[in-house]
Amino acid sequence: MKPYPQLDNNALKNEFELVKSQYSTYADLHLSLDLTRGKPSSEQVNLSNSIMNCASDDGFIIDRIDVRNYGVLGGLPSIRALFADVLGVDASQIFIGGNASLQLMYDVISKAYTHGLLHSVQPWSKEKTIKFLCPCPGYDRHFNLSLSFGMELIPIDLTPEGPSIEQIEKHMSDPSVKGIWCVPKFSNPDGITYSKRTCEALASLQPAAPDFTIIWDNAYCIHSIYKDEPLPNMLSICQDYGCPDRVYMFMSTSKITYAGSGLALFATSENNLEYYKRLAAYQTIGYSKINEYMHLRFLKDKANLLAHMQKHAEILRPKFDAVLTALDKNISPLNIATWRRPNGGYFVSFYAMPHTASRIVELCRLVGLKLTPAGATYPYSNDPLDSNIRIAPSYPTLKEVEQAMDVLCICVRYAALEKMLESV
Ligand SMILES: Cc1ncc(COP(=O)(O)O)c(C=O)c1O
Incomplete structure (x- = not known):
């Protein structure tokens, strides 16, 4: 088949008739396919089932602490040491808390509003306007x-090296710009590493806001599928550049053990940690040390954890292969679309012909394939080109991914031809 831009009107019309008839065959199949959220599959969560055996009574004592009782806000020393090793930081810079990282990110922002962060002049709730930089797609x-x-929300273009620094710098003189969201490794959805x-x-950066904060959401820090991409240690870079309190680096075991029932943590400067802990001490006497204990028994050490991640990669790889092959x-x-080829993470980011993404999502929906709504990867759901579609192949079976990709490809062709013929 020739590239569509090279086809004359008659050839485009003939191709459209062909594609429409292929599309209509899907309507009769009553499909129920879903490429929306980046959830681990049952096969993946099964990898961690022996974590349950780790709850058996072998003393429940770790670091001379009885994990069944109150206390130890910030996490057991041994589990802090394990994740410090994973992130390349000091255990004294780690705070473990809660079941998933989004709630910890929410909590840091929430504390910024109620109390302010370490360098805030006043709580953010007292400020007239708070702005945040949002690299996108995100x-x-x-x-x-x-x-x-x-x-x-201020959209910032994401380049293959990370967010556009040129665009960010334009906002640094504005004291109401308080921070930036970053997914620095295998980003959601583009799969790029800063x-x-x-x-x-x-x-x-020289921000006007003294409490400008980088929310470094390292959700995919050890989640390579094809090849690892080393990420610089942002905490030590900030230290070296004289802004040690600028960054909070988050991660969780949602896509390591159990999604939403794992451990969440952040790494930050000792000063930030002490400040945060002082506030968190009013909120809880401590998070679940039973969960920390089970994770420690199960994950053991960094080498064992990385071997466990290889098993995830082996399950995910055929599904990503299926998306890219299709x-x-x-x-x-x-010649009507582009896409990124991620080395890890949970997504394939697809760029359809401009002004067709919403139509593709609608065409897919009508024949039983659910996709993340077009625009969802942009602040205010506003993708200015209506082009980006996030493909999440982790949860469905391989057969379902293959079937879903057949449907998606026909819909991409359908919407492109419709758009091209519109201007004839
Ligand atoms: C970038 C990113 N951060 C955070 C999360 C959610 O993580 P958690 O389950 O730890 O809240 C996801 C889940 O898809 C994600 O893609």
């Missing part, structure tokens, strides 16, 4: 969390 829950506090240059540029075979020759 994670919709970050944007929605910000909106729930009434923040104003370069050292980008990390250093973020640390050398796009290479069915869409690549047509």
Whole structure:
């Protein structure tokens, strides 16, 4: 098949008739397929089932602490040491708390509003306007969390090296710009990893807000599928650049053990940690040490944890292969779309012909394939080109992913032809 832009009107019309008839065959199949949220599959969560055996009574004592009783806000020393090893920081910089990282991110922002952060002049709730920088395409829950506090969101282009520093710098003189959302490794959805240059540029920014904060959501820090991409240690870069309190680095075991029932943590400077802990001490006497204990028994050490992640990668790889193979075979020759080839993470980010993404999502929905709503990866759900679609192949079976990709490819062709014929 020739690239669509090279087809004359008659050829485009003939192709459209063909694609429409292929599309109509899907309507009769009553499909129920879903490529929306990036959830681990049952096969993946099964990898961690022996964690339950770790709850057996072998003393319940770790670090000379009885995990069944109150206390130890911030996590057991041994589990802090394990994640310090994973993130390349000091155990004294780690706070473990709660079941998932989004609630910890929410909590840091929430404390900024109620009490202010370490360098705040006043709580953010007392400020007239709070603005946050949002590299996009990005994670919709970050944007929605910000909106729930009434923040104003500023879109920043994401380049293959990370967010555009040029665009960020334009906002640094505005004291109401209080921070930036970053998914620095295998980003959601583009799968890009920030370069050292980008990390250093973020640390050398001169924001007008003294409490400008980088929310470093390292959700996919050890989640390679094809190849690892090393990420610079943002905490030590910030230290080196004289802004040690600028960053909070988050991660969780949602996509390591159990999604939403794992451990969440952040790493930050000792000063930030002490400040945060002082406030958190009013909130709880301590998080679940039973869960920390079970995770420690199960994960053991960094080497064992990385071996466990390889098992996840083996389950995910065929599904990512299926997505990329379908796009290479069915869409690549047509010259109507582009997509990224991630080395890890949970998504394939697809860029349809401009102004067709919403139509593709609608066409898919009508024949039983659910996709993340077009625009969801942008602040205010506003993708200016209506082009980006986030493909999440982790949860369905391989067969379902293959079937879903057949449907998606036909819908991509359908919407492109419809758009091209519109202007004839
Ligand atoms: C970038 C990013 N951060 C956070 C999360 C949610 O993590 P948790 O389950 O730890 O709240 C996700 C889940 O998809 C994500 O993609």
